[in-house]
Amino acid sequence: MNSALKLIATATAFTLLAGCASHNPYDPQANQGSSNKTAIYGGLGALAGAAVGAATSSKRDRGKGALIGAAIGGAAAGGYGYYLDRQEAELRRSMQGTGIDIQREGDLLTLVMPGNVTFATGSDEIAGNFYGPLNDLARSLQQYNQSIVEVVGHTDNTGSRSFNMQLSKRRAQSVGYYLESQGVSAQRLNIQGVGPDQPIASNSTAQGRQDNRRVEVQLRPMQGAYE
Template identity: 45%
Template sequence: MMISKLNMSAATAALLLATACANTGGPNDNQQARNGALIGAGAGVLAGLASGDDATERRQRALLGGAIGAAGGAAIGNVLDRQEQELRNSLGNGVGIVNDGSSLTVTLPQDVLFATDSTQVSAASRNNLSALATNLQSYPNSTVNVIGHTDDTGAAAYNQDLSQRRATAVSQVLISNGVSAGRIRAIGQGESQPVATNLTPEGRQQNRRVEVVITPN
């Protein structure tokens, strides 16, 4: 019976991984679903190996954990793939979207969101924020971190405060468009997390941004 159950778990894990990794079209189709399945399977195997009273039980739990983890990871990846595509269809070209298989990061250029030294969200950016809010309501089972970033021009303490107030302003627009306040956390990172050099105008422009990180629960 033990061998039968072991083989069944192994077969289930193999089937789920094969399904998740199969290409159904172009090279990027369902990429995050495949990645999610592999990540979930790996996490499940490790969790299984860390439990159990002896080697046989640990192997059984590792196989079962891999199967369950693959299924859960693939499901999350599929949801993120769909949500990403819908965001790309509804948001403007200046908005960046990164899907890493476990979360979506929507990057809004600060120069579009705000005037210099302002925390008043611009009228031009409200359509994008409204579309983002609609999408978040369509996918309610996630948490949303709104993170403000600046370049390193000026005092670090001022930049920290400005980034926090801007993250809060974007959060309030999302909430006013129907997103539950309980899902959203506003975070200011100031100048501490640049994505480009601060030595050029182009680099500083990239560093001035607000990121909306969407993580499935």
């Protein structure tokens, strides 16, 4: 069985399992049908998308076409949550071991990139070992292109506020411009620096200041996406 057919079979099995789960009378979530419907419709959409993707791709690229079709079809049928579930899972795999933390709250997905990974102290030049994760992120943003990408730079409170505001903005710009250079549409990018104004830890300790020095990339649904 080729890869495209395997993917279609997997989507079919997922749909059938989701359907069985939604009809389990002993399931305490049975009365909360929204998540079950998302799973069912997402699975059906993935199946249809995989079939279309495989059918419209060349023989060599049929497996890849089925995969992309499954993601698009599943998202259209299951909503933005289904779409983001897939992107989150793939990003967690690609960012594993990089020091980048991925946080999810509803339809907001945030990648927290600590300062010791991204930039040298006082610099807005991207660190050499940070290009790999940024390349992975750029590829994900191109494949999953129904989100607004907010790049926000943060600093600790060491030094003047004016300097930190400028540094945080330059760092956010470095990340945003690099993503753009790797094919992410500039129309999707919002770039800002907030300096020391949004700390996540106390600036009274070295560890707290290190935690506060970071760049966050936040993915939000485009207005009207999958409504």
